[in-house]
Amino acid sequence: MTPFDATAYEERVRAGCFVCAFLTGEPGYEHELLYDDGDHVAFLSRYPTLPGYALVVPRRHVTDVIRDLSPSEYLGLQAVVHRVARALNAVVPTERTYVLSLGSMQGNSHIHWHVAPLPPGVPYSRQQYHALMHENGVLSQSTAEIAALGAAIRAALSDLE
Known part of the structure; x- marks a missing residue:
């Protein structure tokens, strides 16, 4: 860990919005793109705390999952989250997959889901929030x-089609 x-x-x-900066190709905001269906993208976290840690986002700038997404848009996004999680589990040894949405209107306001595969054998005291906290290193x-x-x-994602 660093x-x-x-x-x-x-x-x-x-x-500013790191997701929008990434999607418009702004220098310094590059990420490894995993998936793009035109409405949603998935990419590897720039600051991973676990191997394979990825983010799934809607392409359009959305800040509130309840007010800004219709039920069908929400379900479409969750289908991508599930698909990316399945691909990660096919590639990275995983005991459990953490899926959560974090962010704030004060920073990281573009809604995004964290998909973080916990490797097998991590002691319980280093699992859950501890495993996700950047303060413990990346x-x-x-x-x-x-x-x-x-x-x-990406190969695992294409196998899921």
Whole structure:
């Protein structure tokens, strides 16, 4: 694990929408794209705490899951979350898959689902929120490792079609 600068991260996410910046190709906001159906995208977390940690988002800037999504839009997004989780489980050894939506109107306002595969054998005291907290550090991964993981997940996603 590599130490994580939470202060710099907070400044970054409060400065603008990281999801929209990624989707428009803004420099410094690159992520490894896993899935894109035109309405939703999935990509690897830039700051993963677990191997294969991914985010699933609607393409359009949506800030409230209840007010901004119709029931059918919500269910469509959840179908993508489920599909990405299945692909991650096919690629990354997983004891349990965490799926949760976090964010705030004050930062990270674009709704997004975290899909985080917990590896087998993690002690209970390091599971659940502990496993997701950046304050405990983030994984060190090379660009080549990220690209290889992304390719494996994309292949698993295509096998699910």
